[in-house]
Amino acid sequence: MTQYKSNLIPVSLDNADPEQKEILEKAVAQVGFIPNMYKNMVNLPGLLDTYLAGYAAFREQGEFTTAEQEVVFLTISRDNECHYCVAAHSVLADAMSGVPTAVTDAIRSGNKVADVKLDALHDFTHHMLQNQGRPSQDAVTKFTDSGYSEKHILAIILAISVKTLSNYSNHIFDTEVDAMFQSRLWQK
Secondary structure, eight states, X not given: OOOOOOOOOOOOTTTOOHHHHHHHHHHHHHXXXXXXXXXXXXXXXXXXXXXXXXXXXXXXXXXXXXHHHHHHHHHHHHHTTOHHHHHHHHHHHHHTSOOOHHHHHHHHHTOOOSSHHHHHHHHHHHHHHHTTTOOOHHHHHXXXXXXXXXXXXXXXXXXXXXXXXXXXXXXXXXXXXXGGGGGGOOOO
């Protein structure tokens, strides 16, 4: 099967219509620049706007540490085989969120995470994806016994939703990884 690649042109502040420009300016305020992924997603303004709102809500309301947030995002992106988001979240994990490189590398390679609590989070996130949001009672018990709550399950659902938007968009655009994320390029 030949994979489809979108013919839509990346949108920047220079070629954006007023609605796109407003959303891109919101992105700059939120993350400090306009990632290549956003330039593609804003072709449908509601897609990027929904992504930005969900991403912020997960970060602000999910009750995970910044390291745990990156474990969730990285696990989802790896399971969805998104080369762009695996690279981006690896850099964020390494440089900003305090995730040990060994943890990031284990997730990227599909191996067990040495940190017990982060491994439980990684395993449960993977379980949610593999079971399409229908976790087993045993998986939930193992997850909550590791120090997480049922509210964390809802946060993982939010993260899966957000990453599905970005991962799938990156698939159809074959988004070029930004220079700042190049040090952690990834291919399955």
